[in-house]
Amino acid sequence: MRIVVLAGGIGGARFLRGLKAASPGSDITVIGNTGDDIHLFGLKVCPDLDTVMYTLGGGIHEGQGWGRADETFAVKEELAAYGVGPEWFGLGDRDFATHIVRTQMIAAGYPLSAVTEALCARWQPGVRLLPMTDDRVETHVLIDDPEAAPGADGQSGRRAVHFQEYWVRHRAAVPAHAVVPVGADQAKPAPGVLEAVAAADVVLFPPSNPVVSVGTILAVPGIREAIADAGVPVVGLSPVIGGAPVRGMADKVLAAVGVESTAAAVARFYGSGLLDGWLVDSSDAGTAGEVEAAGIRCRAVPLLMTDVAATAAMAREALALAEEVRA
Amino acid sequence: MRIVVLAGGIGGARFLRGLKAASPGSDITVIGNTGDDIHLFGLKVCPDLDTVMYTLGGGIHEGQGWGRADETFAVKEELAAYGVGPEWFGLGDRDFATHIVRTQMIAAGYPLSAVTEALCARWQPGVRLLPMTDDRVETHVLIDDPEAAPGADGQSGRRAVHFQEYWVRHRAAVPAHAVVPVGADQAKPAPGVLEAVAAADVVLFPPSNPVVSVGTILAVPGIREAIADAGVPVVGLSPVIGGAPVRGMADKVLAAVGVESTAAAVARFYGSGLLDGWLVDSSDAGTAGEVEAAGIRCRAVPLLMTDVAATAAMAREALALAEEVRA
Incomplete structure (x- = not known):
């Protein structure tokens, strides 16, 4: 089965680990958010792409969910000694190497999609990881x-x-x-993105941030349309449980775009023109009717990614809902 | 007293530490070699300038004479894991930070001389460190x-x-x-270089490599002429003792430019048009006549920089010879 997943950082990466376990034979293409990319110390940093790559490649710091395991911070300490910041962004020494390789390849003329493929040649994430765009957003x-x-x-x-x-x-x-995803309106989907969507059997929205992760990917002209036009089930998993985001601070950016922090409101934010199925947490079973009234098939299942087994069960539920939609 | 020193890496840096101890009240300007600068991993690395800065600023790895004390190599290991080299150049994590700051400042439009001044604001080397040129050599x-x-x-x-x-x-x-110092013929002395030479009371050539360190500095049009025209004593210390370089492999590059590896041959290589005084090691006392015959005043003194005290004694001998020349 060909599965396309729109992923942000930690939530998307952890969901993908469960999806790989749930559907080991599938061909998974990940369209990664690059709206949170940032230039620090002259280096191009892609936090979401790296979180997916490190998580699936076995290099992630499991406790914090981002950055590298066994990390050290000598470079950052030295930069601070030079008075060079920002000090609030925690770039470790191992992580620095990734950004140095990426920056050097970009300076040599490679697009971000080619750079990401080269970095993944080391990490072997077991999915095809594509940035949403090679353009700056x-x-x-x-x-x-x-x-x-x-x-x-x-x-x-x-x-x-x-x-x-x-x-x-x-x-x-x-x-x-x-x-505001600055530059998104002028961005083009990266090579392979639209082709992967067109060839997909199912499209999944993991419990990533609906505004600054999945929403940013959908803001690249052509991607939302390709998903809506693909004619295959599009199923999402709610990042909000019982009125609050499971992790992170998604409620804050939902409020900024005028969306209530409820599982049903996030489903309506994506909309029935895009979304065919929506998983809410068992504790939010009462909102299923509201989602279905919006034209989106809804199931209530446990949605806490406590470990890979629980996450794999969520992925199986998402794929099952997709088949239900298809049938 | 205003002293100008033309310095390469380890030999120049260690001599400068002795000179500071020998003449604590002096105003020392160091013209540093940049011919061994190299771009690695997209970063601008200035080995000789950094060796001087780290040595005089207390950050040097004393054992090896270059690089940082308490160094770690996580970035380099990770770059190697990505298959990115060269692996033969030992950039440590702490050292990386210096190159990141430098590269970022240069990308922002600052000339190397301004960057070097900014880096020295942290290290406080106690000398004014100038690159020989802001141009690429x-x-x-x-x-x-x-x-x-x-x-x-x-x-x-x-x-x-x-x-x-x-x-x-x-x-x-x-x-x-x-x-071949590629680009030297088109290079201009960095701001302050010619002014420092013109204002100097004495110019010293430490026991640095006469070809690829001091020689490269002298290859920047205007610097050799300014020193010759300054009308002040110019005194050098032989990096060759008993037919072999004290450290490093200076004999190899001397041979490449057709110069014998002897204290007297190096003095003649600089020439009496430039050099007024030359210190050779006590064991080379027999060559003093040969040097004097070439029109260069010569003294034989202990020239091994075994510790700061021995190096300070060498610096005092150099300053004494300068006064002898002046008188």
């Missing part, structure tokens, strides 16, 4: 600037910051008023 | 290619390689036929 968040006093119009204290600054530096603890 | 060595068979003309197996490839990768163990 940067998710910015309009926040209340914590360092500025608001003006008489109540808005002068607002500032657009890189998603990582909002997410990692401010821990999403400052009010956010808008989320 | 790369010392290449014409070697017998160990991977090619010589042709009928006996020369087809020759190849020009970066100095670091000859020095570090091949350990100077392949025959060298020429040493």
Whole structure:
């Protein structure tokens, strides 16, 4: 079976590990979010792509879900000694090497998709990992600037910051008023993306952040349309359980785009024009009717990715719902 | 007293430590060799400037004379895991940070001289460290290619390689036929270099490599002339003792430019038009007459930089010889 998965970082990567276990014979293509890419210390850093690659390739720091296992921080300490930051972004020594290789290949003229393929030649993630685009897209968040006093119009204290600054530096603890994938409207899907969608038997949205992960991928012109037009089941898993995100701070960016933090609201955010099936957590079984009323088939199953076995069970439920939709 | 020193890497850096101890009140400007600079992993590496900076700033690996103390090699190991080399150049994690800062500043438009000043703001070397030039100069060595068979003309197996490839990768163990500071003829002295020479009370050549360190600095148009025209004593210390270089493989590059590996031959290589005084080791006292016959005042003193005290004594001898020349 050919499965296409739209993935962000930790949530997407962990779901993919379960999906591989649930469907070992499948041909899985991952379309990875690059809206959270950032240039640090002159290096191109792709946090979501790397989280997928490290997680599936066995190099991830299991405890934190991002970055490398057995990591050290000598380079970062030295950069700080030179007064060079930002200090709030935790790049480890092993991780640095990935960014050095990527930056060097990009400087040599390779597109990000080719670079990602080269990096994966080492990690052997067992999936085909494609960036959503080779073009530059940067998710910015309009926040209340914590360092500025608001003006008489109540808005002068607002500032657009890189998603990582909002997410990692401010821990999403400052009010956010808008989320903008800068450059997405001019971006083209990376080579292979539309072809993979067109050839897919099923498309899955893991319990990734619906705004800044899956939403950013869908903001690249052509991808949403290709999924809607593929004529195959599109099934998602809710990242929200009982009114709160399972992990991360997805509620904050949902609020910024005017979406309630409930499993049903996220399903409506994707919309029945795109989504055929939606898994909510067993504890949210009461919302299934609301989702179905929106034209999206809904099932309530355990949605906590506590380990690979539990995650594989979720993946099996998603694939089962896809077959139900297809039939 | 205003002292200008032309320095390469380890020999120059260790001499400077002795000079600082010998003449703590002096204003020392170091003109550093940049001909051994190399781009590795997309980063600009300046081995000689860094060796001076780390040595005088207290960050040097004392045992090997280059690189950082308490160094780790996680980045290099990871790069090797990606199949990215060269593996023969030992860049440590702490050292990487220096190159990242430098590369980022250069990409932002700062000249190497400004970058070096910024890096020294952390290390406080106690001297003013100037690169010989802000322009790109790369010392290449014409070697017998160990991977090619010589042709009928006996020369087809020759190849020009970066100095670091000859020095570090091949350990100077392949025959060298020429040493060329590529780009030197088009280079301009960095800001402050000619001014420092013009204002100097004395100019010193430490026991650095006369071909690929001091020689490369002198190959930048204007620097040799400024030193010759400064009208102040110019005193050097022989890096050759008893027919062999004290450390390193200077004899190999001396042979490549047709100069014998003796203290007297190196003095003649610099020439009486440039050099006023020359210190040879006590064991080479017999060659003093030969040096003096070439028009260069010569003294035989202990020239082994075994520790800071011994090195400071050498520096005092050099300054004493300068005063003798001046008088």
